[in-house]
Amino acid sequence: MKKALLILFVSLVSFAAQAQELEWHTDVAKATALSEKSKxxxxxxxxxxxxxxxxxxxxxEVLKTPEFAKWAKDNVVLVELDFPRKTAQSEQLKAQNAQLNQFFQVRGYPTVWFAKGVKTAEGKISFEALxxxxxxxxxxxxxxxxxxKIITKS
Known part of the structure; x- marks a missing residue:
């Protein structure tokens, strides 16, 4: 009986953890395509x-909570633009993140921008900052x- 309860408990915890996991994109082009498709x-x-x-x-306190996970799945496409000091990143990822950091004029961390992204005919991405x-x-x-308040005023 104890073994069955333990298995049930582990299964429930595992299911709850999976339900809360969100997909954080690092490729802005792919995230923008998802954003356009999902509106x-x-x-x-x-x-x-x-x-x-x-x-x-x-x-x-926020981004790893069940409340945020539920809200995010319904409202946004998540993109992480990381500037680590110890973790290695590809040169392409560093360049992408630096370019967006400059475009959005980020002055400190953490900063969260909400934006609409559109892929232009030339294959570039145009952003409308919200x-x-x-x-x-x-x-x-x-x-x-x-x-x-930010995303509904758009």
């Missing part, structure tokens, strides 16, 4: 994943309230 804006998360304390705090935010104290509810 959802991009959520561009500019982060220093292995050194930025406020980025880690935003991840823990608004930005960063760390907001209080957990997922106040952060999501602010995010909703």
């Amino acid at each position: 959802k804006p991009l959520l561009l998360f500019f982060t220093g994943s292995d050194w930025c304390g406020w980025c880690m705090k935003l991840q823990k 608004g930005s935010t960063g760390y907001v104290a209080g957990g997922p509810t106040p952060w999501l309230d602010g995010a909703n």
